[in-house]
Amino acid sequence: MTQLKILGSSSVINCLKTTTxxxxxxxxxxxxxxxxxxxxxxxxxxxxxxxxxxxxxxxSLLWNFRPGGKYNGADVNDISKRLLEDSGSxxxxxxxxxxxxxxxxxxxxxxxxxxxxxxGVWPYRTGFxxxxxxxxxxRKDYFGKETGLLTSQNxxxxxxxxxxxxxxxxxxxxxxxxxxxxxxxxxxxxxxKLIRDPQTLEVPADFKDEISAWxxxxxxxxxxxxxxxxxxxxxxxxxxxxTLLQRFFDLAVDLEMKPxxxxxxxxxxxxxxxxxxxxxxxxxxxYIQEAVERIENRKxxxxxxxxxxxxxxxxxxxxxxxxxxMDMLFxxxxxxxxxxxxxxxxxxxxxxxxxxxxAEIRGILPEKDTPLTVESMKNLPxxxxxxxxxxxxxxxxxxxxxTIRQELVLSGFTVPEGSEIAMLHLNLWSDAKHFSQxxxxxxxxxxxxNQTESSGCPAATKTSHPFAYLPFGFGSRSCIGRRIAxxxxxxxxxxxxRNFQLEFNHPVDKPFTAxxxxxxxxxxxxxxxxxxx
Numbered sequence: 001m002t003q004l005k006i007l008g009s010s011s012v013i014n015c016l017k018t019t020t021x022x023x024x025x026x027x028x029x030x031x032x033x034x035x036x037x038x039x040x041x042x043x044x045x046x047x048x049x050x051x052x053x054x055x056x057x058x059x060s061l062l063w064n065f066r067p068g069g070k071y072n073g074a075d076v077n078d079i080s081k082r083l084l085e086d087s088g089s090x091x092x093x094x095x096x097x098x099x100x101x102x103x104x105x106x107x108x109x110x111x112x113x114x115x116x117x118x119x120g121v122w123p124y125r126t127g128f129x130x131x132x133x134x135x136x137x138x139r140k141d142y143f144g145k146e147t148g149l150l151t152s153q154n155x156x157x158x159x160x161x162x163x164x165x166x167x168x169x170x171x172x173x174x175x176x177x178x179x180x181x182x183x184x185x186x187x188x189x190x191x192x193k194l195i196r197d198p199q200t201l202e203v204p205a206d207f208k209d210e211i212s213a214w215x216x217x218x219x220x221x222x223x224x225x226x227x228x229x230x231x232x233x234x235x236x237x238x239x240x241x242x243t244l245l246q247r248f249f250d251l252a253v254d255l256e257m258k259p260x261x262x263x264x265x266x267x268x269x270x271x272x273x274x275x276x277x278x279x280x281x282x283x284x285x286x287y288i289q290e291a292v293e294r295i296e297n298r299k300x301x302x303x304x305x306x307x308x309x310x311x312x313x314x315x316x317x318x319x320x321x322x323x324x325x326m327d328m329l330f331x332x333x334x335x336x337x338x339x340x341x342x343x344x345x346x347x348x349x350x351x352x353x354x355x356x357x358x359a360e361i362r363g364i365l366p367e368k369d370t371p372l373t374v375e376s377m378k379n380l381p382x383x384x385x386x387x388x389x390x391x392x393x394x395x396x397x398x399x400x401x402x403t404i405r406q407e408l409v410l411s412g413f414t415v416p417e418g419s420e421i422a423m424l425h426l427n428l429w430s431d432a433k434h435f436s437q438x439x440x441x442x443x444x445x446x447x448x449x450n451q452t453e454s455s456g457c458p459a460a461t462k463t464s465h466p467f468a469y470l471p472f473g474f475g476s477r478s479c480i481g482r483r484i485a486x487x488x489x490x491x492x493x494x495x496x497x498r499n500f501q502l503e504f505n506h507p508v509d510k511p512f513t514a515x516x517x518x519x520x521x522x523x524x525x526x527x528x529x530x531x532x533x
Contacts, residue, residue, distance in 0.1 A: 212246070
């Protein structure tokens, strides 16, 4: 992350000191100096025994998850906050239940830094338990050692990531897919005009499904080099895959986030999710084979053209292409859907920010049908600031998770190798110690030139701790689909605001529910009013 400029003038420093509710009183320079002096870290000798760490035993967990218990029906965010509040500490250990190992929760960004700087060559990240069981045990006959980026570890993961990085993270992807994704977005605009109420101009309560269809259509264009026909509902196979994906997400929440015995017994829901995944692999295999045939048919047409993502993956092997496509679709649909919904909601509830962003967008799209180009997309700093601020304001995830590879001292406690750690960033992003004016939606905090005309004091600041805000993770195990996701969001928001005035005239109390990721819990009945020019 780009850090705050060091503010050297005495007037600005005085301003910072006298407006502690608005501006962070600790500068980046001070924080970095503290880290250099070792004042924010703990040496191994200072670590207290793990048994002294605040701990929640399994019986307390089970009791609180019972019907009527304080965790029953709560989402991950609420549970995490209450656990730390109950412990009275920034770190606590949860006993394992139903076959899950113990996990340590910390919301200390110094711990984040310690953990992530000791990740090793192959960071070990748990999660995606059901998908992991499906690939590494149930269908090991199909996947073998190449089980995908989401579910592999150690050297197997390192080999796959090394091969995938230049394919998925190369800036050329923007040039390659910009035109196709822009066409999908313009089709989405027409879909909104079709489904909104002609009197109220509001879309139906199930608009989240429309956003998901747009997201899957966009990801499918990159992952499968194919149109799935979801926005206009013209392809039964694409629609069937869409229903499978939605059912998988629902079942994964029940099996992974709620108490379940599937790790000991083949429960009814486990059998269902395995069938869903079997069908998903069958369909993805078909799409990849269709891509192979298309590639063969057009060989020699334009030998100098850039290869698609699928072509580059197929150069490795067929199964590799299926694995990466499955990872992109299973990890990239719900995440982008929720983020896009959050951006629209934030802009609808802050019309002054929406107006400023629309003015910027008009600068590159003077007409509604002006084509987007790679060069013009570079001139959208406020749009990117709005996306960053939305991820802080409506967090998509609660934590980054690691299994540590060596003994570490975290918040003063000695934590042994092999411990599973959840680095809970949720509370940090709404804490005035880390973000001034945390309850306000202020994209300007992410712009380089962030000064108010009257006082010269920053209106709002980014965090002064470089490890407090990591929405895409950190290091070699950070989100491999980040560039593609950001491109989808930037194109989608640009087209949306160039065509519509956006409103949301309904209650927005706790608009998202957090499980593995945050998902909308309220009907997304946005009002889309056509712009005259």
